[in-house]
Amino acid sequence: MRWTTEFLDALRQEGDPSADAVIADLAADGTTGHVNAVLREFTRNDQPIPDGLPDSVRDYLTATDAPPAWADPERIAGAHAFFVDDGVHVASVLSYGAMVDCYAAPVPSRLLDLTHRLNQPHRRLAETSQFVLHLMGRDPFGTGGKFVPTLQKTRLIHAAVRHLVGASGEWDSARDGVPICQEDLLSALLIFSVHVLDGMERLGVSVTGQEAEDYYYVWRVAGAMLGIREDIMPSTLAEARELDRLLVARHFAPSPEGIALTRGLIDFYEALVPGKAFDGLVPAMVRQVVDPRVADALRVPRPGPWARFTAAGVRLLRRLERAEDSSTAARRVLDKAGGLLLAGSVRTLAGGQRVGLEVPTELREGWGGARREPAPGCPADL
Structure with a gap:
């Protein structure tokens, strides 16, 4: 596909349209609250559609409950195997890098400001992490998984935001496009796939070509189910990287909202570390996994001595990964460390709030038995 300014402007x-029609129907009937209550209990792929839902919601859930016909189970299984092996590193890059990259575009950051999410970094982190954990389960789209209801409800939440913000009188659609438009969804897809792979490289984690392709592939399947037009999603990782460079150049720029979101994220992490001894570690981690130009634009503090610490950690991780290829003992050390980090991350993301994460059983087993934390039934209400 030839990406032109005119085409991207149209996006x-x-x-x-499918999810937007459902929300328009609920808004007209005043049944949003009732539907929220019913959908909170709708959490499993193999769960029957609950009774008591309007026809428009039932039709939507039926129409969106399966991956596209081109989805390849072997490629999806490959992404799962990659995540079992390196999921902790993926989680680190998501937390410290991808979230910051999401704040680098002014329009989505302005939308977060309007929806009062600037002061809720713990909830955004937990929602994003839960989405990824369900996606990276053994069979995310099949029996036993929990990703499909998560995805269906996320898609409705996006539609609800478009409806509410669009009707608020505080959004200039002619200038900024509709809230959570197709281009913004596409950009987010690339951040959580391409940017994560780039961040892992900066972190010193080796990823094979096939692992990278499979990781992007499962996100492309998820994107189709999330309402992104299939014809605008690049079919290969190389094409995705090319489009990502174009979208970054087109949209990434500093903004007051993006800077505030980034500061809030850093403050949230730093508040979890007692005392002053580790001040600077969080900015050092952010700067390790994001593009330096993004870090500068969003005013991520310079880490000082911690920059040397993170660089040394990257070198150590590379040595351990090389040892892992030939050493059972090294693999056990990394797997155990990964399991402990995952368990700590689950508790950390909750941050004392009523927000938790549920780690699929097969991922917990693969990461050394990280324990399960309670999870909400729905990432947010419509």
């Missing part, structure tokens, strides 16, 4: 005026 800014396009939402998700």
Whole structure:
């Protein structure tokens, strides 16, 4: 596909017609609260659609409960195997890097400000992490998984935001496009796939070509189910990287909201570390996994001595990974460390709030038995 300015501008005026129609129906009937209550209990792929839902919601859930026909189970299984092996590193890059990259575009950051999410970094982190954990389960789209209801409800939440913000009188659609437009969804898809792979490279984690392709592939399947037009999603990782460079150049820029979101994220992490001895570690981690130009634009503090510490950690991780290829003992050390880090991350993301994460059983086993934390039934209400 030839990506032109005119084509991308047109995508800014396009939402998700299927989900948008459902939300318009609920808003007209005043049944949003009732539907929220019913959908909170709808959490498993193999769970029957609950009774008591309007026809428009039932039709939507039926129409969106399966991956596209081109989805390849072997490629999806490859992404799962990669995540079992390196999921802890993926989680680190997601937390310290991808979230910051999401704040680098002014329009989505402004939308977060309007929806009062600037002061809720713990909830955004937990929602994003839960989405990824369900996606990276053994069979995320099949029996026993929990990803499909998570995805269906996330898609409705996006539509609800478009409806509410669009009707608020505080959003200029002619200038900024519809809220959570097709281009913004596409950009987010690339951040959580391409940018994560780039961040892992900066972190010193080796990823094979096939692992990278499979990781991007499962995100492309998820993107189709999330309402992104299939014809605008690059079919290969190389094409995705090319489009990502174009979208970064087109949209990444500093903004007051993006800077505030980044500061809030750093403050949240730093508040979890007692005392002053580790001040600077969080900015050092952010700067390790994001593009330096993004870190500068969003005013991520210079880490000082911690920069040397993170660089040394990257070198150590590379040595351990090389040892892992030939040493059972090294693999056990890394797996155990990964399991402990995952368990700590689950508790950390909750941050004392009523927000938890549920780690699929097969991932917990693969990471050394990280324990399960309670999870909400729905990432947010409509």
